[in-house]
Amino acid sequence: MGKKRNVCIKEIKRFCHKGLKKKICVVTGSRADYGLLRLFMLEWKKQKNIGLQIIAAGSHFSEKFGSTYRQILRDGFAIDAKVNMELKKDSLAGLGKAMCAGMDGYSRALAKLCPDLLVLLGDRHEILGAAIAATLAGIPIAHLHGGELTEGAYDDAFRHAITKMSHLHFTSAKLYRRRVIQMGEHPSHVFNVGALGADNVLGQAYMSRKKLSEILRFQFQKRNLLVTYHPTTLEGGKAEIQIKALLMALARFPDFGILFTMPGADKENSIIWTNIQTFVRQNHRSKAFLALGSRLYLSVMKEVDAVVGNSSSGLLEAPVLNKPVVNIGSRQQGRMRASTVIDCGNETSSIQMAIQRALSRRFQSSCRRTKNPHGKGGVAKKIVKILQNTLQHEILIKRFYDLPR
Numbered sequence: 001m002g003k004k005r006n007v008c009i010k011e012i013k014r015f016c017h018k019g020l021k022k023k024i025c026v027v028t029g030s031r032a033d034y035g036l037l038r039l040f041m042l043e044w045k046k047q048k049n050i051g052l053q054i055i056a057a058g059s060h061f062s063e064k065f066g067s068t069y070r071q072i073l074r075d076g077f078a079i080d081a082k083v084n085m086e087l088k089k090d091s092l093a094g095l096g097k098a099m100c101a102g103m104d105g106y107s108r109a110l111a112k113l114c115p116d117l118l119v120l121l122g123d124r125h126e127i128l129g130a131a132i133a134a135t136l137a138g139i140p141i142a143h144l145h146g147g148e149l150t151e152g153a154y155d156d157a158f159r160h161a162i163t164k165m166s167h168l169h170f171t172s173a174k175l176y177r178r179r180v181i182q183m184g185e186h187p188s189h190v191f192n193v194g195a196l197g198a199d200n201v202l203g204q205a206y207m208s209r210k211k212l213s214e215i216l217r218f219q220f221q222k223r224n225l226l227v228t229y230h231p232t233t234l235e236g237g238k239a240e241i242q243i244k245a246l247l248m249a250l251a252r253f254p255d256f257g258i259l260f261t262m263p264g265a266d267k268e269n270s271i272i273w274t275n276i277q278t279f280v281r282q283n284h285r286s287k288a289f290l291a292l293g294s295r296l297y298l299s300v301m302k303e304v305d306a307v308v309g310n311s312s313s314g315l316l317e318a319p320v321l322n323k324p325v326v327n328i329g330s331r332q333q334g335r336m337r338a339s340t341v342i343d344c345g346n347e348t349s350s351i352q353m354a355i356q357r358a359l360s361r362r363f364q365s366s367c368r369r370t371k372n373p374h375g376k377g378g379v380a381k382k383i384v385k386i387l388q389n390t391l392q393h394e395i396l397i398k399r400f401y402d403l404p405r
Helices: 002-017 031-045 069-074 092-113 125-137 155-165 174-182 196-202 209-216 239-251 269-282 294-303 348-359 361-367 379-390
Strands: 022-028 050-057 081-083 117-121 141-144 168-171 190-192 224-228 257-261 286-289 306-309 325-328 341-344
Touching: 022 031, 022 092, 031 050, 031 069, 031 117, 031 196, 031 294, 031 379, 050 069, 050 092, 050 125, 081 092, 092 125, 117 125, 125 141, 125 155, 141 155, 168 174, 168 379, 174 190, 190 379, 196 294, 196 379, 209 294, 224 239, 224 294, 239 269, 239 306, 239 348, 269 286, 306 348, 325 348, 341 348, 348 361
Parallel strands: 022 050, 022 117, 050 081, 117 141, 141 168, 168 190, 224 257, 224 306, 257 286, 306 325, 325 341
Antiparallel strands: none
16 A cells, blocks of 8 residues: 555656646645735745745635635735535534545645645634645645644644654744754755844834724724634633623723624634624724735734734734734643733733733833844745755655754
């Protein structure tokens, strides 16, 4: 069986690469990773000698999550393959079924596209399926944002699994580079380039508050908050308790404008979304959005007084804007933090106190002097340059790198 599979892989590569230039394939499974990958993809499109392919999957094609594949098309990209993961239920069984459907779809897409390299970002279950399919097909993987920790979510295990299936690694900090090497990856294939989120923030064409109000049909108040809260997946069964505690804390700021974005496609996401919608109906100064897209989201972030929730954007992008962040619970536990981030528990009183501190003049003033631990931008160009060089070499077969004694 194994010999037959190897023959198939060789035949696929022989037909796919005959007379064609090299191709990299980028996989995006949600609005979150696309927002980070977008500038890299635009930079890669400028390269004349290496083609770009795009596989869109996961929540991109779900109306529930805003049908965000449209943003990919609006940005001028062609979607070369669509992988439907059937994200109909947010239960454990539903996500398991979605992952199986994803692996099948990725396998079919890779057999059709035959890329020389697959580019993956992060730690989501949508991306894990693509890594497994590429490993079975004998396609090398370049992985972005490895070595990080998110101890409150099963994404943490997925990220490390993707690292071990990958051949090139682009980390956002020196500490994360050391962790990837510690996992047995050769130092010559692990590059500390910084976080793509910094590129997004620094290269963004921001909208004015007036323009945002018109587009979003939202009246900004004297003080405003941006809230993105995801399920803490390793604390199953607590989503309703935790979101209600957050909403009770927000209710204690009745004069604030509050903008919510929808949680990701994790188990129990619908519990969080339903509670948010109920809150919005009862609080006319608040509004909820399925998906804002990178430009709108960052423009809103720039205008608000603080970012609240447990999204990675609070740790990767908000510090570049010197924006105070209230990080709730354990989902992002283990990630490096700028001094703009205030960690708090899931209890209403803890969240309320953290928001009050974030809004204080003293803390707001200190945020203007913060140093971002994830780099200063220019990340997309660094990755493109490294990939151009490494694609000239055979990287599929790798050896485990043992740390020096």
